[in-house]
Amino acid sequence: MTSKKRQDMTIGEALRANGVSRRGFLKFCAATASLMALPPGAATAIAAALEKAKRPSVIWLSFQECTGCTESLTRSHSPSIEGLIFDAISLDYHHTLQAAAGHGAEAAREEAMKEHHGKYILVVDGSIPMKDDGVYSTIAGMTNLAMLKEAAAGAAAIVAVGTCAAYGGLPAADPNPTGAVAVSEIIKDKPIINVSGCPPIPVVITGVLAQFLTFGLPELDDLGRPKAFYGQNIHDRCYRRPFYERGQFAETFDDEGAKKGWCLYKLGCKGPITYNACATTKWNEGTSFPIQSGHGCIGCSEPDFWDMGGFYKALSQGKLGSAEGLAAAAGIGAAIGIGSALLGSSGQKAAKAEIKAKLDKDMEATK
Amino acid sequence: MSTDARLIDIPVISEPAMTLPSMNVEPILHEVRHALRRLLETGETSMIDLRAMPLAPGEEEKIRTRLGTGEVVIQLDAMGPSTLTETAYSGVWWVEHRNPNDVVTGLYIEVAKVPSIVEPDRQDLIDAVARLNDDLENNDDE
Amino acid sequence: MTLLDFARGPGMQWSLIILIVGILWRVVGTLLLSAEKDYSQARQGGTGPGIRAVFRRFWPHPEFVKPTLFHMVGGYTLHIGLFVVIFLFAPHILWFADLLGLPVWANLPNNIIMLAGALTAASLVAFVLRRMTHPVMRRISGFDDYASNIVTLLPVVTGMLAFAHTPIARYETLLALHLLSVELLFVWIPLSKLAHALFFIPSRYQLGAAFGRRGVKV
Structure with a gap:
């Protein structure tokens, strides 16, 4: 170790002190650039900046x-x-x-x-x-x-x-x-x-x-x-996207569509509203990511993903509170309808009476 | 983490679905062709980061097979092993970087006469001259 | 709560409540209105001509084909397009299935849906432009006509923008706007001329039956 105190060293110095060669460092920077979705050439810029960083x-x-x-x-x-x-x-x-x-x-x-x-x-x-x-x-x-x-x-x-x-x-x-x-x-x-x-x-x-x-x-x-x-939308970067375009969906986790690797939208995939690097960086040392393993994205990098209406409910399905509300609405609607019809028919009667009175008056006048 | 129990060693065989369309293979090969032309005409080198692409299962292998293997293989030992393999197309290199745990950290197709990481840095050359000078001046064996 | 959460949750819930209340109010209210008693002797029964009128009026009588061609072609494009987009696009099917507790039915590929959406939007725009430029149409068009056209157009346009992940806004925002525009449509349907969706069959029947009784060929 050099005479410099460890925490005063730049990252470059610290790496060199640990026997990391410039090529090794460049490899590290290339992986970092790749992760940041920067072009591979940016590795050199990262290397230069990291060299000097404290x-x-x-x-x-x-x-x-x-x-x-x-x-x-x-x-x-x-x-x-x-x-x-x-x-x-x-x-x-x-x-x-x-x-x-x-x-x-x-x-x-x-x-x-x-x-x-x-x-x-x-x-x-x-x-x-x-x-x-x-x-x-x-x-x-x-x-x-x-x-x-x-x-x-x-x-x-x-x-x-x-x-x-x-x-x-x-x-x-x-x-x-x-x-x-x-x-x-x-x-x-x-x-x-x-x-x-x-x-x-x-x-x-x-x-x-x-x-x-x-x-x-x-x-x-x-x-x-x-x-x-x-910056990446999971749905945009998903390799199963072509199946979405073609309208080919897995309906259950073990049907023919699931076996063929079709789109998981119907099984509740939240990929369209999720932003993360899963589709390219992947998990477990780049092995796979949930969609590749056959399960929809649960949108875990988004706020309130627990309360988005259920992991297995498709994105287009509503978060409707209850069917009772809608049934009640139907009842209210019918009641208002009957009411307005009654009002309407009494209105009709009144209008008829009015017209009749007017006609009678006109008849009187012409006589 | 020990290196003797790696995911890849777990004997799970996943059969890539037969109907998966290869969306990325042809476009990437086209990109390589353009890059190769640029290298020939202007000397500009290119690098395609395969880990930044949403590759479907099996596509990486397909691209590797299509590119084939050439005459040169370069091994690096710098913060883990790296293998730089010339493909059947001169000037097109398959670059695979691994970390000390032998996990792939970067996968690229580089289009250049020699992969950029192989060439020594200027500062390293300066250091090399200094070190060799040092050695010759201070070593009196002969 | 994000805009999308609102659109998927309370916004959807309340617009559906208004839609259901509105539909039942208008349908029940209209059907229960007492019809004027017809004192003349019927030349024939009304039921046959009534049913016939419902179907006959899907296409004009030969002499009217030419003058109404624009409306016929545009109208059919619009309505078939809407049917395809609304009922045969996979995310929409899931929405209906979830809401009505039905099994999921078969969907069409997205490129066909997009084509149908584009034709629908084009015919709606054409109708608005015709209303604005045609001398007669301009005089007989009111707020309801324009509003109904545009309120129908909005979900189609926002839906297509969201589907294509258009970079003018994030997908969640576009999706939320799409849902909100649909919710506006739900509220607008019972209150406007869009209620023709509820009334066109009963009113065709009613008129056909009345004509039939008087011996008019339907």
């Missing part, structure tokens, strides 16, 4: 979550989590991955927050319960709400990992018993990057961090997600 301190807070996002993170193969932790970032607090526990762990968090005040990246997974002063989720006796506010104060930027942190996710699903909200509903004065998904694609989590280190704050879509990773 390794940032990262504090990772887990709130109302299932640890699925962390599980996903640890499966990132390119850049790999090991590579990222040791070379590109300095992960100073992550209560699932760190060795320290109890008071020691909390002390590490406080120390990192103090030392890198104003400069660290705050990563949050999980939503934050607001009901009853946030008592429904606490860490070391501190509510998630208080911890988020404290940690956000000194952060350069916040990355909300997973649909829970980004939009409330499962804890916020109807009827939302704990009053769970997204990070963006609490913190208003810091840049927030939403990395949604339940969980997000492993390499997208690390890719967003790499993108942030390379190019700074990324361009976000209207839901606060980096366009580079969430």
